[in-house]
Amino acid sequence: MPANKRSTSSSGERPIGVFDSGIGGLTVVKALRDVLPNEDVFYLGDTARVPYGNKSAETVERYAIELADILTRENAKVIVVACNTVSSVAIPKLRAHVSVPVIGVIEPGAQAAIATTRNRHVGVIGTRATVRSGAYENALRALNVHARVTSRPCPLLVPLIEEGLLEDKLTDQVITRYLEPMIAEGIDTLVLGCTHYPLLAPAIARSLGDDVKLVDSAQNCAIAVRNLLDRQSLRAPQDRQGTLRVALTDAADNFLNVAREALQLDIGEVELRALS
Amino acid sequence: MPANKRSTSSSGERPIGVFDSGIGGLTVVKALRDVLPNEDVFYLGDTARVPYGNKSAETVERYAIELADILTRENAKVIVVACNTVSSVAIPKLRAHVSVPVIGVIEPGAQAAIATTRNRHVGVIGTRATVRSGAYENALRALNVHARVTSRPCPLLVPLIEEGLLEDKLTDQVITRYLEPMIAEGIDTLVLGCTHYPLLAPAIARSLGDDVKLVDSAQNCAIAVRNLLDRQSLRAPQDRQGTLRVALTDAADNFLNVAREALQLDIGEVELRALS
Numbered sequence: 001m002p003a004n005k006r007s008t009s010s011s012g013e014r015p016i017g018v019f020d021s022g023i024g025g026l027t028v029v030k031a032l033r034d035v036l037p038n039e040d041v042f043y044l045g046d047t048a049r050v051p052y053g054n055k056s057a058e059t060v061e062r063y064a065i066e067l068a069d070i071l072t073r074e075n076a077k078v079i080v081v082a083c084n085t086v087s088s089v090a091i092p093k094l095r096a097h098v099s100v101p102v103i104g105v106i107e108p109g110a111q112a113a114i115a116t117t118r119n120r121h122v123g124v125i126g127t128r129a130t131v132r133s134g135a136y137e138n139a140l141r142a143l144n145v146h147a148r149v150t151s152r153p154c155p156l157l158v159p160l161i162e163e164g165l166l167e168d169k170l171t172d173q174v175i176t177r178y179l180e181p182m183i184a185e186g187i188d189t190l191v192l193g194c195t196h197y198p199l200l201a202p203a204i205a206r207s208l209g210d211d212v213k214l215v216d217s218a219q220n221c222a223i224a225v226r227n228l229l230d231r232q233s234l235r236a237p238q239d240r241q242g243t244l245r246v247a248l249t250d251a252a253d254n255f256l257n258v259a260r261e262a263l264q265l266d267i268g269e270v271e272l273r274a275l276s
Numbered sequence: 277m278p279a280n281k282r283s284t285s286s287s288g289e290r291p292i293g294v295f296d297s298g299i300g301g302l303t304v305v306k307a308l309r310d311v312l313p314n315e316d317v318f319y320l321g322d323t324a325r326v327p328y329g330n331k332s333a334e335t336v337e338r339y340a341i342e343l344a345d346i347l348t349r350e351n352a353k354v355i356v357v358a359c360n361t362v363s364s365v366a367i368p369k370l371r372a373h374v375s376v377p378v379i380g381v382i383e384p385g386a387q388a389a390i391a392t393t394r395n396r397h398v399g400v401i402g403t404r405a406t407v408r409s410g411a412y413e414n415a416l417r418a419l420n421v422h423a424r425v426t427s428r429p430c431p432l433l434v435p436l437i438e439e440g441l442l443e444d445k446l447t448d449q450v451i452t453r454y455l456e457p458m459i460a461e462g463i464d465t466l467v468l469g470c471t472h473y474p475l476l477a478p479a480i481a482r483s484l485g486d487d488v489k490l491v492d493s494a495q496n497c498a499i500a501v502r503n504l505l506d507r508q509s510l511r512a513p514q515d516r517q518g519t520l521r522v523a524l525t526d527a528a529d530n531f532l533n534v535a536r537e538a539l540q541l542d543i544g545e546v547e548l549r550a551l552s
Contacts, residue, residue, distance in 0.1 A: 050330065054323075054526075128529065159435050170453070173446055250330075253404070 013236070015040035015245070016225060017076025017100075019067040022050035023255050024158075024195035025082025028105065029244065030263040031198075031222035032080070038235070039242040042074045043082075048250035048275060052085040053129030064090040068098050070247075070273060076100060077234050080225055082195055082218070084126060088135030101228055108224040109191050109217035110139035114147065116213050117189040121148045123182045123212075126193030128153040136193050150185050154178045154194075161196045164258040167203065175200065175207045183212060191215045199262050247271040289512070291316035291521070292501060293352025293376075295343040298326035299531050300434075300471035301358025304381065305520065306539040307474075307498035308356070314511070315518040318350045319358075324526035324551060328361040329405030340366040344374050346523075346549060352376060353510050356501055358471055358494070360402060364411030377504055384500040385467050385493035386415035390423065392489050393465040397424045399458045399488075402469030404429040412469050426461050430454045430470075437472045438531040442538055443479065451476065451483045459488060467491045475538050523547040 016039050018029055023045050032041055044067055046052075052060050064086045071079050079094065079102045081087045087104030094102045113122045124136040131153040140147045156174050165171045182190070190212055192198060198218045205214050229235045236242065246267045260267050292315050294305055299321050308317055320343055322328075328336050340362045347355050354377045355370065357363045363380030370378045389398045400412040407429040416423045432450050441447045458466070466488055468474060474494045481490050505511045512518065522543050536543050 047330075054326065155435050155439060156432070159431050163431060170446070170449055173449075177446070 013040065014075050014077035015042040016078055016080060017042050017044070017068075017071030017074060018080040018082050019044040019046070019064075019071060019086075020083040020195060021046050021052040021063075021085060023047065023248075023252065023259055026246075026259045026263060026265060027195050027198040027218040028080060028082035028221050030265055031216075031218045032225060033242070033244065033265070035222040035226050036229070036235075037242055038238055038240050039229075040236070041242065041244045042071065042076060043244070043246045044070055044273065045246070045248045046275075047248045047252060051129075052083065053127050057089040060086055061090045061093045064094055065097050066275065068094055068102075072098055072100070078103065078225060078228060080221065081105065082221070084130045084135070084193055084195065084217075085133075088130065088133040101232070103221065103224055103228060105195065105217040105221045106135050106139050106193075108220035109193065109215060110136060110143055112220040113140060113189050113191045113215045114143045116215055117147070119186065119188045120144060120146055121150065121185075121187050121189075123187035123190040124149060124151040124193045125154045125157075125178065125182075125190065125197065126151070127158065128155055130193050136191060150182050150187055152178060152182055157200060158194065158196050161199050162253075162255040162258065164254075166199055166258075166262055171200065172203055172207065175203055179204070179207050183208065187212060189213045189215055192217055199259070244268070245271065247273045249273055249275050289316065290351050290353035291318040292354055292356060293318050293320070293344075293347030293350060294356040294358050295320040295322070295340075295347060295362075296359040296471060297322050297328040297339075297361060299323065299524075299528065299535055302522075302535045302539060302541060303471050303474040303494040304356060304358035304497050306541055307492075307494045308501060309518070309520065309541070311498040311502050312505070312511075313518055314514055314516050315505075316512070317518065317520050318347065318352060319520070319522045320346055320549065321522070321524045322551075323524045323528060327405075328359065329403050333365040336362055337366045337369045340370055341373050342551065344370055344378075348374055348376070354379065354501060354504060356497065357381065358497070360406040360411070360469055360471065360493075361409075364406065364409040377508070379497060379500055379504060381471065381493045381497045382411050382415050382469075384496035385469065385491060386412060386419055388496040389416060389465050389467045389491045390419045392491055393423070395462065395464045396420065396422050397426065397461075397463050397465075399463035399466040400425060400427040400469045401430045401433075401454065401458075401466065401473065402427070403434065404431055406469050412467060426458050426463055428454060428458055433476060434470065434472050437475050438529075438534065440530075440534040442475055442534075447476065448479055448483065451479055455480070455483050459484065463488060465489045465491060468493055475535070520544070521547065523549045525549055525551050
């Protein structure tokens with residue numbers, strides 16, 4: 001009998017580790033459950049220190065490494081950064097720090113947008129911090145130097161989502177207010193550059209109409225994880241049902257209930273992981 | 277010639293020290309400028325660590341003492357806590373720590389509400405953290421055990437204000453959505469329990485109609501400061517024009533421009549005070 005079951009378990013039983021500054025990253029978990037139903041997922045949300053958007057890059061890097069260490073102790077076979085702020089500043093440090101692959105949300109979203117756009121004019125919406133970081137713009141231009149990027153911070157969307165107003169005429173009005181100028185400027189593709197936003201995907205798609213395609217970073221992140229597991233032969237056996245564990249660093253707020261219901265995720269008992 | 281000009285200056289030249297977790301407390305500064313035009317005001321906003329709402333009481337107390345120490349070094353003759361979160365948890369610790377009087381926003385707001393209400397049914401709106409703390413409820417009940425309090429968190433209002441949508445039909449709809457049930461429950465007085473909210477006072481008053489009176493915590497806090505300065509003979513000479521200095525612990529965001537314009541405050545050059 002092995003002394004430590006976890007460290008000697010086969011890769012098929014090692015979970016995909018996912019972390020976020022809060023609860024928004026559960027949209028990535030939902031996409032992972034859909035794309036990789038055989039995989040175990042361990043989600044860690046740093047609700048004690050959310051939001052990260054106004055913290056310095058050094059602080060975000062330090063927090064990200066603390067969270068990655070917790071996922072490493074859970075024997076994660078890959079670490080998914082389900083947070084735009086962390087993805088925009090801390091991926092290189094994380095890759096140098098941990099021994100497993102690290103995947104963020106920005107790169108897969110940018111790749112999908114470049115594959116989707118026909119006129120090379122891509123729109124990006126996100127929080128003020130994400131838009132100010134220019135991370136999607138840099139990633140899109142790195143993939144295609146001719147890409148034109150129109151970015152817009154949409155600070156009202158996260159509070160509307162956290163209030164649970166996912167299908168509401170107020171939310172529709174706010175979305176139209178934000179998107180109309182971007183559509184008028186000629187974008188043909190819109191990247192949801194915030195892990196909360198997939199919860200508004202139906203409302204946003206309605207506002208965009210048929211001529212502008214929606215790119216969901218969460219969805220594309222999950223596909224990138226599947227491709228990576230395939231390349232490295234790390235996929236769990238196809239005959240098993242994956243499990244989900246959710247841990248938070250502080251008590252959850254109302255948004256956990258919104259996410260649970262809207263995403264139809266079987267979250268079960270939430271574990272508390274106090275940070276030292 | 278005195279060795280230290282500041283510590284020997286007359287009380288008339290010592291500023292009123294005001295601090296907040298961010299920029300919202302400038303509504304209190306505006307009220308202080310109106311009520312006490314002869315006084316110098318030094319404002320300190322902890323933009324590096326905003327928001328405080330989801331931080332533990334111990335952390336908020338520690339931050340508050342750091343900020344009060346900076347105001348003490350500026351030779352403040354009174355310290356005004358222009359922040360509901362700090363006012364709800366840290367006033368006793370602050371009073372024990374500094375040698376000058378400390379005034380928060382909750383007590384003056386609660387007193388004004390009790391003086392205003394006729395049917396003893398008071399409404400309170402604020403952030404989720406403020407409403408959850410129960411601070412206004414406790415303060416109101418301490419003043420009148422028969423007071424009935426209906427509280428409601430309004431998490432969409434701060435982002436609407438920070439977007440500058442002070443006079444906008446979207447904002448009007450959100451306000452109506454929040455206030456209609458409170459009016460239906462029979463409140464006759466509404467306390468603005470968040471330092472951002474006075475920027476929406478005209479829109480909120482429109483939504484309330486004539487039967488519900490508005491109590492502005494910022495305004496009542498400024499009146500409490502005037503009464504205290506009078507009692508302790510600390511008022512500046514009536515023949516001088518007070519000055520305003522604004523310091524922040526990190527770069528200001530878009531909201532500083534909104535506040536500057538909407539409050540018509542002559543803020544001048546903002547100083548940066550890095551925290552150690």
